[in-house]
Amino acid sequence: MLIQSTTADSTFVLEPGESFSGGLHTHHDQEEVFYVESGTATFEVGVEREEVVVDAGELIRFPPGEFQKGYNDGEATVEGWALGTPGASHDWDELQSRAHCPECDAETTQDVAMGDGRFELTCTECGTTQG
Numbered sequence: 001m002l003i004q005s006t007t008a009d010s011t012f013v014l015e016p017g018e019s020f021s022g023g024l025h026t027h028h029d030q031e032e033v034f035y036v037e038s039g040t041a042t043f044e045v046g047v048e049r050e051e052v053v054v055d056a057g058e059l060i061r062f063p064p065g066e067f068q069k070g071y072n073d074g075e076a077t078v079e080g081w082a083l084g085t086p087g088a089s090h091d092w093d094e095l096q097s098r099a100h101c102p103e104c105d106a107e108t109t110q111d112v113a114m115g116d117g118r119f120e121l122t123c124t125e126c127g128t129t130q131g
């Protein structure tokens with residue numbers, strides 16, 4: 001595997017009950033790999049939110065465009081590292097999330113933008129923006 005670049009802040013520590021920042025999200029042009037060094041992390045994968053448990057010493061890979069959400073559902077601290085490739089992991093222009101849209105009255109795919117120090121979500125179905 002050719003790793004073109006890695007993020008500067010690539011290690012993580014999650015106490016029991018904590019989750020990875022970003023909620024359920026995907027990157028169009030980037031794959032991400034998480035390695036769990038200790039503890040047990042749980043990931044929800046895809047729009048169906050299939051649950052995948054990643055134990056110490058295991059890797060999980062998300063291809064570009066795959067929705068993902070991760071958290072520490074166990075009793076021990078989760079430690080490990082993450083790689084995003086290619087490019088920076090926080091390219092907001094390329095970030096999408098899943099959230100409830102009041103217009104569609106359903107969970108839809110949302111474009112995520114950073115405005116005024118807070119997230120702005122724009123529904124890709126109807127174009128409604130919520131902050």
Ligand SMILES: [Zn+2]
Binds near residue numbers: 102124125127128
């Ligand atoms: Zn909508």
